[in-house]
Amino acid sequence: MQADQNTTKAGRQATAAPAAKSVATPTGAPAIELKGISKAFGTVQANKDISIRVMPGTIHGIIGENGAGKSTLMSILYGFYKADAGEIWIKGKHTQIPDSQAAISAGIGMVFQHFKLVQNFTVLENIILGAEDGALLRPSLNKARRELKRLAEEYELNVDPDEKIEELSVGHQQRVEILKALYRQADILILDEPTGVLTPDEADHLFRILNHLKDEGKTIILITHKLREIMETTDTVSVMRRGEMTATVSTSETSPEHLAELMVGRKVLLNVAKTKANPGRTVLEIENLKVRDEDGVERLRGINLQIRAGEILGIAGVSGNGQSELLEVLGGFANGTGTIRLNGEELDLTGKHSDGQSRRAKGIAHVPEDRHHLGLILDFAAWENMVFGYHSDPAYQKNRLVMDNAGITAHTQEAMNRFDVRPPIPTLPAKSFSGGNQQKIVLAREIERNPDLLLVGQPTRGVDIGAIEFIHKRIVELRDQGAAILLVSVELDEIRALSDRIAVMFDGQIMGERAPEDTDEKELGLMMAGVVK
């Protein structure tokens, strides 16, 4: 039965393809039109009432920070997720896309950020998976081999069809994903953050291919958070922010500054009562710090920073430009090369003595960006969470064998009162607290240790307004007690309100440092976009 389905599908596609090509002129119906798409994951609203039109034969960019909902939107279009509300129109027709099969039949191909390839299959096997012509593999493989040769010649998409995926470079793996879509006769191609894993050369090659595909009449949606790619490649661009589509503009009529502003967004300035900093001795020195991720891509490309006691250094930047990696290396759960000195003493970056616990023992406290995965164990009680990372401290032990649970609980009770955690019940599991109160638990744990250096990542992400104010106040108080503070946030307002100095990160490098009073949002936005040094 499946065989019949597939052969008829292939037949339909073969006849539909030329027809689609003739429609593919910039006039006529949009290739894709989304109307009022909404999608929630639990309590998180990933997409809110999103509408968008993409004309055929164009490259349309979708830009926004990580977590803005771009990938979710495209996964809905590809039938990977189901929208809670809204309509999808493909080539002027209202189309239901309950699963990926429907999306493929509608001529949509998707290259996911994390490739959906079977690692120990050959290129050919990956290409035909799901698009086989019959119950036996051999005819499909032969057909795919011929087709692959044709596509390779036509689009500079050379890959060895018999190589296993795990043997290929990331750039070639991506080609396989594009070939997969083209093999399925896709005339709408969605690419999710395609250059994140590519070298500059590979990225250039990719954009040549995309332009070629566009000239052939194909419609391309490019999801990225890199402004330069948008400016260089796209015809139109939509900006997403916190699950909403904030603007759709023609690329020729916009500028990187304008897009950066739309992306980062404006928000009511939070007034943080703070006096001028009174910086003392140098606490943290970072020299030429480099970090590679598991794909071998350089995420930090030579970072130099200094933080002194009693000051807050804010790292601004669009997320995904190396801020997370910086926190990870300093926090002791990623390796890097270069030098980091704390109070003049060099830290181990090779992994032997670099772990969260030894960093904490040296006086580095860490409020991680992702508090649900790194900051807390959600199923554990507040009192247990209150000592994680410091649980070997003799103060928390009753004797050599047993921990002093009653003492820890009492200590948690006091800390919860001091940090205004509501409800102040130490036995409640961490997941029962609101985002703001969870963050206060993490903050209480780290700040109460009186660290020399406090690393704070996105301190107010998903935190309500009242708690934001409280958290900011505590961070400034810790500064006034003489701690050095490294603040990473994608909220520019937060950076400007809290920092004594602002460093801007872009593409794994520090673009420059500014004093908050000497700069404005516009200049910072340009630095964040990598336009100005």
Add this chain to the structure above:
Amino acid sequence: MDFATIVELLDSAVRLGTPLLLACLAGLFSERAGIFDIGLEGKMLMAAFFSGAVAAVTGSAWLGLMAGVGGALSLSLVHGMASITFRGNQLISGVAVNFLASGFTVLIAQSWFHQGGRTPQLSGSGRFEPITLPGAEAVKDVPVIGQLYDNLLSGHSILVYVAFAMVPLTWWVLFRTRFGLRLRAVGENPESVDTAGISVVRLRYTAVAITGVLSGLAGTYLATGLAAGFVKEMTAGRGYIALAALIFAKWRPVPALGATMLFGLLEAISNRYPNIDLGVVNLPIQFMQAVPYILTVIILAGFIGKAIPPRAGGQPYVKER
């Protein structure tokens, strides 16, 4: 040790290896699809009981076979529900299946037959009788070749031949058909299958059902071929040895044949020579019984190549965050 003894040992290895082979191939389909299955033991036991019971009542081994396969299939659907639909822990579900089968079979056997938790002795058409291959009688006095043909190749029950035929068939299905490609893909990266527009759930259920049928054959062979009726706990750990063989074979059908026959031979040796006196040391029977597991540990430790299980094995497929 003369040649006749060796042939006898090998013959015994084939008979003892057959249930292992069937169970191993059963596990191969499931695990290649990403569903770990330590419930092979339970499924075999269930099949052994139902085939023994139905064959005893009806006097037909074939009806017994159908009942046995049905029994194993129902347990594999339970495992499928738990691990595919409800995304439960596959190891726990497998253990539950084993316990369920172990208790259920004895309880029902006692309630139906009142023979202390066993089924009545099978005879005649209730068992799968040995099949004498054509010409076996004629050549049995020809030295070596004739002996091998008569003793080793001829004279097994139909299920033995089915088991051996399953090896190339499994290989062919796995590596030459669309279904096999998808099955292997879903065990390696279910997302790739999902984004290709294929139902992960349906593929995995199909794989689990094949596992049910094959482990049903394995259990049926135990009760109606190897023995004559169901006895309490008659699988005696064969499901686990089959799993060990699966790892030993690195989840490939042809090596699975080799691994299960090797383990069958070890069992044959330990049956025939309970104590092996090597002069210096005296190997007790327990040592021979432990050898399959020792070999598996050696494989797992990476001494004889690497055994990489299907990458998505054991993880329930969750599409949404």
